[in-house]
Amino acid sequence: MVQYNIALIGFGGVNRALAQLVAERNEQWQAELGFRLNIVAVTDLNLGSVVSANGIDPRTLVETKFETGGFAKLSGGSAEADNEKVIRHAPADIVAEATFTNPDSGEPAVSHCRWALESGKHVVTTNKGPVALAAAELKMLARRHHVAFEYEGAVMSGTPVIRMAKTTLAGAGLTGFEGILNGTSNFVLGRMEAALGFSAAVSEAQAMGYAEADPTADVEGYDVRLKVVILANELLGGALKPADVSCKGISSLTVSDIETAAEDGCRWKLIGSAARDENGRIEASVAPRRLALDHPLAAVSGATNAISLRTDLLGAVTVTGPGAGRVETAYALLSDIVAIHRAEPARTTKETAE
Ligand SMILES: NC(=O)c1ccc[n+]([C@@H]2O[C@H](COP(=O)([O-])OP(=O)(O)OC[C@H]3O[C@@H](n4cnc5c(N)ncnc54)[C@H](O)[C@@H]3O)[C@@H](O)[C@H]2O)c1
Numbered sequence: 414m415v416q417y418n419i420a421l422i423g424f425g426g427v428n429r430a431l432a433q434l435v436a437e438r439n440e441q442w443q444a445e446l447g448f449r450l451n452i453v454a455v456t457d458l459n460l461g462s463v464v465s466a467n468g469i470d471p472r473t474l475v476e477t478k479f480e481t482g483g484f485a486k487l488s489g490g491s492a493e494a495d496n497e498k499v500i501r502h503a504p505a506d507i508v509a510e511a512t513f514t515n516p517d518s519g520e521p522a523v524s525h526c527r528w529a530l531e532s533g534k535h536v537v538t539t540n541k542g543p544v545a546l547a548a549a550e551l552k553m554l555a556r557r558h559h560v561a562f563e564y565e566g567a568v569m570s571g572t573p574v575i576r577m578a579k580t581t582l583a584g585a586g587l588t589g590f591e592g593i594l595n596g597t598s599n600f601v602l603g604r605m606e607a608a609l610g611f612s613a614a615v616s617e618a619q620a621m622g623y624a625e626a627d628p629t630a631d632v633e634g635y636d637v638r639l640k641v642v643i644l645a646n647e648l649l650g651g652a653l654k655p656a657d658v659s660c661k662g663i664s665s666l667t668v669s670d671i672e673t674a675a676e677d678g679c680r681w682k683l684i685g686s687a688a689r690d691e692n693g694r695i696e697a698s699v700a701p702r703r704l705a706l707d708h709p710l711a712a713v714s715g716a717t718n719a720i721s722l723r724t725d726l727l728g729a730v731t732v733t734g735p736g737a738g739r740v741e742t743a744y745a746l747l748s749d750i751v752a753i754h755r756a757e758p759a760r761t762t763k764e765t766a767e
């Protein structure tokens with residue numbers, strides 16, 4: 414039996430959902446996937462940190478109503494997050510980084526990933542900052558320390574895109590993409606179609622756990638811009654930075670604009686896109702677009718995302734699925750761990766029962 418010790422950095426919607434899945438499905442994973450997870454450390458800006466080599470009961474983590482600094486009440490707990498000490502020294506095989514995305518510097522998440530890789534720990538993350546702004550450095554560190562840096566959940570939550578495009582579409586000749594890559598803004602546009610005001614719709618998205626800590630990133634397109642950078646660099650061989658991507662969000666759209674589009678048989682959608690020309694030059698943008706109802710992306714509703722990948726050999730391949738959601742995104746972390754497990758099943762196991 415293979416057991417991976419895991420450290421959860423940031424204990425908000427996504428990592429809390431992962432802890433819930435560990436509590437509910439560890440036995441199933443052991444039978445179906447060949448491994449189980451043992452949470453040995455958790456840090457959070459508000460709750461503090463806790464480290465236990467024997468493991469922390471996931472049910473205690475998800476069922477206890479912790480107050481600020483509340484991890485101090487747990488055995489091995491502290492009111493301080495102590496991220497660098499925990500990341501570098503916790504007895505973890507894998508670090509799950511799910512703190513706030515900082516669209517400008519990616520910090521402190523970039524440092525969290527760096528510390529983990531430097532100390533020989535795999536990193537799985539849903540944080541777009543490190544992947545959009547420091548991928549080259551972090552991939553080099555992962556190679557140097559013979560560990561993995563996986564980030565499926567950075568784009569389209571648990572819906573398979575990055576690994577799928579890199580492996581299953583290898584050789585198809587990817588030349589570009591366009592997609593609905595932010596669940597919050599698509600949810601907001603849908604609620605505005607139901608005549609709900611912009612601010613009320615944003616509040617609903619926040620309550621659903623879709624939105625960023627600062628939802629401006631969702632509605633002004635900054636979140637999509639990071640994802641366009643990630644996809645252009647990962648799938649089109651680019652070396653883009655956010656400043657290379659023109660960006661306009663949906664905050665200037667009014668209910669009247671939405672209603673007029675509906676009268677014209679159209680729907681407003683926030684589209685992220687990139688295309689590589691024959692010289693290898695990549696043009697990328699984020700902008701609201703009025704799509705005719707027969708456009709492949711027009712029917713995408715709620716927090717669902719969709720991406721149409723343009724290829725030489727297959728034409729357009731469209732993938733659609735959840736783009737946000739606590740459990741849906743926690744699944745992305747699990748899919749990263751499955752990829753790590755399958756890449757090297759003989760990797761050093763931390764505990765073998767028999
Ligand atoms: N929620 C989704 O649907 C979704 C989908 C894809 C990607 N993501 C990304 O995943 C990450 C986590 O998302 P979430 O919904 O769990 O966010 P969240 O705001 O619910 O939780 C983030 C947690 O990180 C903690 N935190 C922030 N800075 C920290 C630090 N320096 N040290 C320790 N803890 C820190 C916060 O206290 C909070 O509890 C974000 O980067 C987000 O952009 C979220």
Ligand SMILES: N[C@@H](CCO)C(=O)O
Nearest residue numbers: 595596597623624625
């Ligand atoms: N706030 C983001 C989370 C997923 O990255 C969204 O709504 O798509």
